[in-house]
Amino acid sequence: MTFSASTAVGSHVWVEDPEVAWIDGEVVEVNGEEIKVLCTSGKAIVANAANVYPKDPDAPPCGVDDMTKLAYLHEPGVLHNLRCRYDMNEIYTYTGNILIAVNPFQRLPHLYSNHMMEQYKGMTLGELSPHPFAIADSAYRQMINEGISQAILVSGESGAGKTESTKMLMQYLAYMGGRVAAEGRTVEQQVLESNPVLEAFGNAKTVRNNNSSRFGKFVEIQFNNRGRISGAAIRTYLLERSRVCQISDPERNYHCFYMLCAAPEEDIQKYKLGNPRTFRYLNQSNCYELDGVDDSKEYLSTRRAMDVVGISSDEQDAIFRVVAAVLHLGNIEFKKVSESDGSEPKDDQSRFHLKTAADLLMCNEKSLEDSLCKRVMVTRDETITKSLDPDAATTSRDALAKIVYSRLFDWLVNKINRSIGQDPDSKFLIGVLDIYGFESFKTNRCLTGMLNLHHLQRLISFRMLAPSSTYLYKQKNIFKAALNTLHILYELLLLFPTLPLKPEHKGYMFRACYK
Numbered sequence: 001m002t003f004s005a006s007t008a009v010g011s012h013v014w015v016e017d018p019e020v021a022w023i024d025g026e027v028v029e030v031n032g033e034e035i036k037v038l039c040t041s042g043k044a045i046v047a048n049a050a051n052v053y054p055k056d057p058d059a060p061p062c063g064v065d066d067m068t069k070l071a072y073l074h075e076p077g078v079l080h081n082l083r084c085r086y087d088m089n090e091i092y093t094y095t096g097n098i099l100i101a102v103n104p105f106q107r108l109p110h111l112y113s114n115h116m117m118e119q120y121k122g123m124t125l126g127e128l129s130p131h132p133f134a135i136a137d138s139a140y141r142q143m144i145n146e147g148i149s150q151a152i153l154v155s156g157e158s159g160a161g162k163t164e165s166t167k168m169l170m171q172y173l174a175y176m177g178g179r180v181a182a183e184g185r186t187v188e189q190q191v192l193e194s195n196p197v198l199e200a201f202g203n204a205k206t207v208r209n210n211n212s213s214r215f216g217k218f219v220e221i222q223f224n225n226r227g228r229i230s231g232a233a234i235r236t237y238l239l240e241r242s243r244v245c246q247i248s249d250p251e252r253n254y255h256c257f258y259m260l261c262a263a264p265e266e267d268i269q270k271y272k273l274g275n276p277r278t279f280r281y282l283n284q285s286n287c288y289e290l291d292g293v294d295d296s297k298e299y300l301s302t303r304r305a306m307d308v309v310g311i312s313s314d315e316q317d318a319i320f321r322v323v324a325a326v327l328h329l330g331n332i333e334f335k336k337v338s339e340s341d342g343s344e345p346k347d348d349q350s351r352f353h354l355k356t357a358a359d360l361l362m363c364n365e366k367s368l369e370d371s372l373c374k375r376v377m378v379t380r381d382e383t384i385t386k387s388l389d390p391d392a393a394t395t396s397r398d399a400l401a402k403i404v405y406s407r408l409f410d411w412l413v414n415k416i417n418r419s420i421g422q423d424p425d426s427k428f429l430i431g432v433l434d435i436y437g438f439e440s441f442k443t444n445r446c447l448t449g450m451l452n453l454h455h456l457q458r459l460i461s462f463r464m465l466a467p468s469s470t471y472l473y474k475q476k477n478i479f480k481a482a483l484n485t486l487h488i489l490y491e492l493l494l495l496f497p498t499l500p501l502k503p504e505h506k507g508y509m510f511r512a513c514y515k
């Protein structure tokens, strides 16, 4: 929607500005493809016609609550509208039936009270101010009226507020479909209360977000034919395993490690832990504490949350034994065995951590050592045992730590699901997909690339389901921002054509990269 060469002097426009992204002004001179704009800030900018966008001089100063009402739907117009609303504490805006949330970075409890939920009950989308409750209500109504299961997709870059929005959607669905439990806690209460447990083991501090979910989550709320919640299931995928043994400043590892290091003295003794600075998996970054978070209190509240979701105290002990064992595993260093290609624990310290890890995992110390320092290959005819050098043993140690941790996470999710209970006879369900946040660093690790690829694939799928022109526009800009990563991913795709992508998605990525 850029201006053509026929742009008239006197038109109101948006031009790109290195400081404030987009700045508005008036065209004062047109010279072929070059347009001179006198900006409202007072400075004059000469820009190419392709980078100049029309501005609607009649747009309301406080913005519009649905961006389909905008005269021009382009990046500066959309951003300006969101900015105007944000300045008035209006953090939600519609684009058709899509809700855009801008992170307020402050608690706004009045927006999420019971009174608000009551207001949105049965209201048509757009009748009241944009709100996640309206989206949840619309999904619930459609499920009831049309008898079709629904899905809500929550997407955005890391730190945008996806998890918070997901919680609000769940809160509303629980309000609409909840029931008084005959005994114990209701399904919806258990789903909401499982959040702290999942967050303790699956969330970490990243550059963008102090409580970033490092896994994808699909929460399935099951309903009976009267629209009452009858069961639920939480499905998680793609836990960022590499974080267990590799973190960079100023990020942190998963919260549970720091909580356990801040546990009461009795537990510290039991798990032979101490200062997080002494553990290799934690001391690769200088960040140990989070502003406003007391890890010792978090440890106790995670234990309480575990009680609530039905994890017994023996199981809790086993869980934290595994967490502690991972930390001890990370402190085992290896040295070369003289006159051989093999390796062994480097010193008494490493032996101590090996023994402690073995005790905590309840396995034989020698077997654990062998599993780290040797590789067993089974062929059709024989079993070959190969000794590993110190570097290979270190890799093997990290691989074990990652797999043990991710199995622990899967176990936790299964346990929570068993405790919540699913309804095999449910009539419909509403699924809420909290997609992994898109990230792009100066240097992207392969895993980041893969997760972004997964994220994009979900977005592309969604775009195919909801081909609204505005949505496509928004996606195009997401793709633009992700172009560098996309290029790498596309190259990866050429190298590994068997990547699990649908053919039409590969085509879309190709067009996004090379158009």
Ligand SMILES: Nc1ncnc2c1ncn2[C@@H]1O[C@H](COP(=O)(O)OP(=O)(O)OP(=O)(O)O)[C@@H](O)[C@H]1O
Pocket: 103, 104, 105, 106, 107, 108, 156, 157, 158, 159, 160, 161, 162, 163, 164, 165, 209, 211, 212, 213, 214, 436, 437, 438
């Ligand atoms: N509606 C909101 N009200 C108040 N604070 C919010 C809201 N949305 C987000 N926040 C704040 O922003 C932080 C990041 O939000 P959230 O964890 O939901 O992001 P995310 O998109 O899920 O990120 P990631 O992909 O990294 O997990 C929250 O911890 C919270 O402090």
